[in-house]
Amino acid sequence: MSDIKRISSFVNSYIKDDEGLLGEIYYKAVSDGVPVIRKEARELLKTQLLIKKPKNILEIGTAVGYSSLFMSQFISNESRITTIELDEQRVIEAGNNIKLLGKEEVIKVIKGDALEIISGLPDASYDFLFVDAAKGQYINYYENLVRIAEPGAIIVSDNILQDGEILESHYTVEKRNRTIHDRMREYLYKITHDERVESAILSVADGMAVTIKK
Ligand SMILES: C[S@@+](CC[C@H](N)C(=O)[O-])C[C@H]1O[C@@H](n2cnc3c(N)ncnc32)[C@H](O)[C@@H]1O
Numbered sequence: 020m021s022d023i024k025r026i027s028s029f030v031n032s033y034i035k036d037d038e039g040l041l042g043e044i045y046y047k048a049v050s051d052g053v054p055v056i057r058k059e060a061r062e063l064l065k066t067q068l069l070i071k072k073p074k075n076i077l078e079i080g081t082a083v084g085y086s087s088l089f090m091s092q093f094i095s096n097e098s099r100i101t102t103i104e105l106d107e108q109r110v111i112e113a114g115n116n117i118k119l120l121g122k123e124e125v126i127k128v129i130k131g132d133a134l135e136i137i138s139g140l141p142d143a144s145y146d147f148l149f150v151d152a153a154k155g156q157y158i159n160y161y162e163n164l165v166r167i168a169e170p171g172a173i174i175v176s177d178n179i180l181q182d183g184e185i186l187e188s189h190y191t192v193e194k195r196n197r198t199i200h201d202r203m204r205e206y207l208y209k210i211t212h213d214e215r216v217e218s219a220i221l222s223v224a225d226g227m228a229v230t231i232k233k
Contacts, residue, residue: 045085063229078148150175161209168232173230177224181199
């Protein structure tokens with residue numbers, strides 16, 4: 020086992036399982052092959068929510084609602100989560116899971132293409148954004164993310180290291196993955212060089228970036 024895998028497995032051994040229905044939703048999603056947030060990543064997300072205490076959260080990439088439901092445990096009663104998902108079946112399953120946990124008032128799922136939807140959202144309307152959809156799209160989302168984020172908002176981007184493939188050069192990456200690879204590198208450059216934001220790239224789970232709009 021590589022050192023990175025050993026470290027990850029050590030860290031994971033300290034992470035508590037979700038209790039009750041949320042735990043069942045998580046394990047069902049994993050066994051159905053739904054790409055839910057990794058355990059180490061959700062721990063970072065939890066800490067950011069507890070520090071920031073956001074009122075309006077936007078998630079891009081609902082899947083079956085697990086991460087929204089997870090986040091909903093760490094926000095105030097007045098806070099709301101809007102989450103976007105393209106896949107119809109997943110939207111239905113997310114709706115069922117949200118209902119099962121009685122969180123219909125807290126979490127609203129919007130069905131559709133994230134880029135189209137965020138293009139229509141008002142300026143400075145979210146104080147916490149969690150980006151967890153198609154990795155090749157992050158760079159296309161970027162201008163809208165900065166626009167719809169309030170000053171001081173936190174933007175957390177997941178899976179930015181692409182299981183280490185991001186380290187490879189363009190030509191050593193499999194041809195079919197090159198566009199995603201190049202776009203993610205562009206995104207990482209943007210969030211670390213754009214003067215409107217400050218970012219930290221972290222090697223947590225599959226890589227996470229925490230970006231603050233100034
Ligand atoms: C990694 S999964 C999200 C996992 C979820 N955040 C969780 O941890 O429980 C990414 C999701 O983004 C959705 N997605 C992909 N492209 C999208 C797009 N253009 N617009 C909206 N959702 C999209 C996929 O269908 C998939 O369900």
